[in-house]
Each structure stands twice: as structure tokens, then as C-alpha cells.
Amino acid sequence: xxxxxxxxxxxxxxxxGSLDAILNEIASRLHDxxxxxxxxxxxxxxxxxxxxxxxxxxxxxxxxxVTARLDSIGDSEIYETRFxxxxxxxxxxxxxxxxxxxIEIASVPAIVHSQPEDIYVGLARLRQTLTSVRGEPVxx
Amino acid sequence: MKEHExxxxxxxxxxxxxxxxxxxxxALATMMALPPSSAGAIAAALSQAKRPSVIWLSFQECTxxxxxxxxxxxxxxxxxxxxxxxxxxxHTLQAASGHAAEQARDEAMKAFYGKYLLLVDGSIxxxxxxxxxxxAGRTNLDMLExxxxxxxxIVAVGSCAAFGGLPNAQPNPTGAVAVSDIVRDKPIVNxxxxxxxxxxxxxxxAHYLTFGELPALDELGRPKAFYGETIHDRCYxxxxxxxxxxxxxxxxxxxxxxWCLYELGCKGPTTHNACATTKWNGGAGFPIEAxxxxxxxxxxxxxxxxxxxxxLSAPAADVAAxxxxxxxxxxxxxxxxxxxxxxxxxxxQQSREKLTVADLKxx
Numbered sequence: 399x400x401x402x403x404x405x406x407x408x409x410x411x412x413x414x415g416s417l418d419a420i421l422n423e424i425a426s427r428l429h430d431x432x433x434x435x436x437x438x439x440x441x442x443x444x445x446x447x448x449x450x451x452x453x454x455x456x457x458x459x460x461x462x463x464v465t466a467r468l469d470s471i472g473d474s475e476i477y478e479t480r481f482x483x484x485x486x487x488x489x490x491x492x493x494x495x496x497x498x499x500x501i502e503i504a505s506v507p508a509i510v511h512s513q514p515e516d517i518y519v520g521l522a523r524l525r526q527t528l529t530s531v532r533g534e535p536v537x538x
Numbered sequence: 539m540k541e542h543e544x545x546x547x548x549x550x551x552x553x554x555x556x557x558x559x560x561x562x563x564x565a566l567a568t569m570m571a572l573p574p575s576s577a578g579a580i581a582a583a584l585s586q587a588k589r590p591s592v593i594w595l596s597f598q599e600c601t602x603x604x605x606x607x608x609x610x611x612x613x614x615x616x617x618x619x620x621x622x623x624x625x626x627x628x629h630t631l632q633a634a635s636g637h638a639a640e641q642a643r644d645e646a647m648k649a650f651y652g653k654y655l656l657l658v659d660g661s662i663x664x665x666x667x668x669x670x671x672x673x674a675g676r677t678n679l680d681m682l683e684x685x686x687x688x689x690x691x692i693v694a695v696g697s698c699a700a701f702g703g704l705p706n707a708q709p710n711p712t713g714a715v716a717v718s719d720i721v722r723d724k725p726i727v728n729x730x731x732x733x734x735x736x737x738x739x740x741x742x743x744a745h746y747l748t749f750g751e752l753p754a755l756d757e758l759g760r761p762k763a764f765y766g767e768t769i770h771d772r773c774y775x776x777x778x779x780x781x782x783x784x785x786x787x788x789x790x791x792x793x794x795x796x797w798c799l800y801e802l803g804c805k806g807p808t809t810h811n812a813c814a815t816t817k818w819n820g821g822a823g824f825p826i827e828a829x830x831x832x833x834x835x836x837x838x839x840x841x842x843x844x845x846x847x848x849x850l851s852a853p854a855a856d857v858a859a860x861x862x863x864x865x866x867x868x869x870x871x872x873x874x875x876x877x878x879x880x881x882x883x884x885x886x887q888q889s890r891e892k893l894t895v896a897d898l899k900x901x
Contacts, residue, residue, distance in 0.1 A: 497565035
């Protein structure tokens, strides 16, 4: 007897119902974003998906034109789905476990923006680099 | 970490960027079951938060709760211990033993009197003067009463500490009771479960660290963010229940199709926990996803609530209406609910029945 002889059927994700619910919620939030500019986030880890539904959501949303990779206390994968304004953001820790799995409705996910605190530190570092190259202080 | 330092300062010194800090806060929001948009508020609170001292006492327990905690993925136990809390006493995890270990506990209790967080796993035996569980020659009761005096708050980790758990099951030979049966004058959080979900333990600690107060609790002292809904309400198989599609045995067509396990004894409708969404083993799954019903381990007296394989004797309020609709549709969902006679129901509630082959078959 081989594995193929065991008749396990995988339920169609759409028959269970959660996939339609999340897609409707995404559509509603995207509509709000178009209307008012309000960005929003959906925590996928807080929703009761079966493995099939989760894969169904991935397949339905697909991948769009932009992918970003964040290398900061573990990887983060960020990509726009084939619906512009709908982003899939997955944060991993250094061990490679998923620590946050989000759908973000925005033009650009917030985590991608350079943070003012980091820009300030970066500017100081750049000036220091110039000082060491020229051997003299650089005026702010 | 130096005592006066905040977490953000500490991370800044390590060269961790603000963006990385915001990512960490997004992970914390997920872990605390807060809306993802609260990451900004978490970041603001954490930039002021100090690292609290934590004392962990293990009483009449199996170490399953600590085993569970050490499998926390977000954050890892290491980052929790080294960056977020100061774990000053935990007799399983600490390197020190004997007098040195007990001294560490005494010193932490004195140095942080009124401020430390006390975590307890295991029940406390009271019978025969509490002799059934002792540490360093002292009874659990004695040690708990002493440590509780200086605690800012107490976290009862696991169903034994929260409700008495397995040691408290009939006939309760050691007279085991819960923490809340002994300590009445301190805020107590019950993180029930046998064991609790690792990220729920760390989530409650993170909440205390972040906001400096305990999360909102339900009537049994459990954090609402994790225990606010039943397994049944959040189960991915719930639509099958609503459609009246039930597995009748563990290997029939319904089981293979992933239908509802209600008739096989699933306690999901009466059990409050986050298994269906937070899941286990880093999000890999939870018992129902593996084809076995919920055993109700986060509810009081779950060991004495009848066989794990007997359908719930008292249907939830909305079950009757659903069942009626299903019967009209010919699905026969109500069969299991009326199957148990009144006497057997009482017997089930009074003492846990021995599991039989008939139970497994769902007869």
C-alpha cells in the first residue's frame, strides 16, 4: 500500500468561509484607503486559518511589482500583492521563526520608511566619515 | 542591563536601529494579541520601561509549564531573560543550586520588595501540614506566603497554579489548591492551560513590562486578550459545525474531510484559550488541526469533567438553534446532544470516567 492509496482529501479553502471573510475585509479597508487615505493593518496570526486557507490567501493575493527585504534582528519579507496598496509584511526573528505576519493597506508599508532617529544618527556618521577622509571637521 | 536603563537605550547602545525597534514592537503587538496599529504606542511605552525583577516558584507541578516557556519563539527565552526581565530565581533554569540558589531568592525579595513580579507554577498541597511538596526543607505554602508579601503582582502559570489542576483532581490526595485560594490581597493573573501556550506566558510578561500594569482579566482572572473567546468560536472547523457536518469516528469520511469534532468529545465550545489563533510550536498548528478534539485544559477542573471523548453534556446556548436547523436539513446534528441520559451526565460531572473503547468509537 502506498501513500496514494490513503484517500485524504484537502477541503477547498473557499468552502470553509474564512478566506472570503478576509478578502472582503481587505477590500473594505482598501476602499477606505482610497476614500480617506487611512492606512491599516491586519494581524494574520490573530485569525483562525487552516493551512489550506492560508495558502489560498497567498494564492489569491498573488505577488505584484515590488519586493523589499529588511535585514534587522532577523529578516523581514515585504511585498506588494497583485492588488496595489495591499502589502504582505512578514517579520522573522534571528532563528527564522515568524514573529509577525501582517497585511498592510498603504502606499508604502510604514516599516520601509527611513526613521527620523536613524537618519539623524546616519548623518552624524556620514559627517564623521567625511572628517576622517579630509582630515578636517565638516561644517554642519 | 543596568537597572536604570530602558530597553530602548539598551538596544540603542547595541547599535539596534529605530526601525529594528519598531519591528520588535510589531512582534510584541502580535504576541500580546493587541491590534497591530498599537506598535507605535508600545514603542512609546517601552522607551520608558524598566526591566522588572522576576521570581519564579515551582510547586506541585510536572515542569511542563517551564518546558512550554522555553519553546517561546517570539521573543526567545534568551532575549526575554537577558533584555526584558531580570529572572532572579527559577530553580530549573538557574545555574546556582542549594544554599546559593535560596540566597539569590532571598536577596531579590529584599532588594525589590514591593516591586518584583512573582510567577508560580504548580498547585500548593495543604493536607498534613503541606508535607507533600517541599523545597529546601520548607513547605510550598510557607514559601508562597513569604514571597507573596513583597510581590507587586502574582502570575499563576498553568492550570495547577491557576485552578489546582491535576493534583487537585478527585480524590485530591494531597489537598492541593490554587494560588488564589491562599493569596487574597495581591493582584493575580491566571495563565491557565496544561501547559499554557508559550507566547501567552511571554505575552503577559511583555504586557506588564511595557505598560507597567496587568492586562484586563476575565471572571476567572485570565487575560481577556488570550482567553476572551472560546476555541470553538475561533476554530477553522467552526463553519462545518454550523453546516451540521460532524466526524463520527476518528477514521470516517467526516474525519478525513476535516469536519467538526464536537461529537468526538471536543471541549472547544466551553474552553477559553488562544490555541486556534496563536497556535503551538511556533505557529505550526493546534490539537484540532491534528485531528483531535480540544480537552479543555485551560478550564477549572478539566480532569474531573468526564471523558475527553464524550460529547459535551450541556450544549452551549446557541447550539440548540443550530441543531434544530440542521435536523430540518436532515443532517442530524442533535443526535449526540440528547444521547446521554441525565443520570450519566451527573455521574460524568462527579467523577471522570475511565476511557473505554466505546468512547473512542464514539458509541
